[in-house]
Amino acid sequence: MSISLSIEINGKKQTSKVNANVLLVDFLRDALKLTGTHIGCDTAQCGACTIHINGKAIKSCNILAAQADGTKITTIEGLTTDDKDMHPMQQAFKNHHGLQCGFCTPGMIMSALQIIKNDNDPSDASIREGLEGNLCRCTGYHNIVEAIKAGAKAMQNKG
Numbered sequence: 001m002s003i004s005l006s007i008e009i010n011g012k013k014q015t016s017k018v019n020a021n022v023l024l025v026d027f028l029r030d031a032l033k034l035t036g037t038h039i040g041c042d043t044a045q046c047g048a049c050t051i052h053i054n055g056k057a058i059k060s061c062n063i064l065a066a067q068a069d070g071t072k073i074t075t076i077e078g079l080t081t082d083d084k085d086m087h088p089m090q091q092a093f094k095n096h097h098g099l100q101c102g103f104c105t106p107g108m109i110m111s112a113l114q115i116i117k118n119d120n121d122p123s124d125a126s127i128r129e130g131l132e133g134n135l136c137r138c139t140g141y142h143n144i145v146e147a148i149k150a151g152a153k154a155m156q157n158k159g
């Protein structure tokens, strides 16, 4: 069964037809070509598919596209308005070598922004706790924590 889906995605309103059983992550990647959101497990364990719905970090493999009707979604592609400037958190991951293969990185960054939203000067322990739902197969957690601390400071300085 096909349903009509109306969402705001990265600041743009979008209306689409989608089958009722399509996962949100598949809709984002296949229909909207927003392939920055990754699929690492499909069982809500790895966090590679993390996006923001109405400002809250959510694993997009864990909900149906139909459930997102009427929401505002931000994906990794929506963090910057042009291709030139990175978001301060993206820049911090780059500066602090917070990525190796990069597969987990979009999800890590979307979760990092949720952590900063809850506490704009998080401790190492609270960052690690906030990343419990995000797995890095390259095990680069130390640099990821450093990157998030630096990103938090950069975001504070930017105001």
Ligand code: FES
Pocket (backbone or CB within 6 Å): 038, 039, 040, 041, 042, 043, 044, 045, 046, 047, 048, 049, 050, 059, 060, 061, 062
């Ligand atoms: S693909 Fe969604 S949590 Fe792994």
Ligand code: FES
Pocket (backbone or CB within 6 Å): 098, 099, 100, 101, 102, 103, 104, 105, 135, 136, 137, 138, 139, 140
């Ligand atoms: S950088 Fe490779 S999975 Fe995290």
